[in-house]
Amino acid sequence: MSETLQYQRNLEYLVKLLRVYFQIDEIVDFALNELGDDEIVVEISAVKDRVRKVIEKLIS
Numbered sequence: 001m002s003e004t005l006q007y008q009r010n011l012e013y014l015v016k017l018l019r020v021y022f023q024i025d026e027i028v029d030f031a032l033n034e035l036g037d038d039e040i041v042v043e044i045s046a047v048k049d050r051v052r053k054v055i056e057k058l059i060s
Helices: 005-037 037-060
Strands: none
Touching: 005 037
């Protein structure tokens, strides 16, 4: 696989992860404000942190 093709795939993957990250952020806001369920917020925030770590690895 060419380096350019790999770079393009990584970039597409990064864009998808960023979309997921911001969607999770909206879900956390909803759970916090509308549901008031701290347990769910903690679990969703943990997933958000894992996604953030993957994003950081891709851009480093």
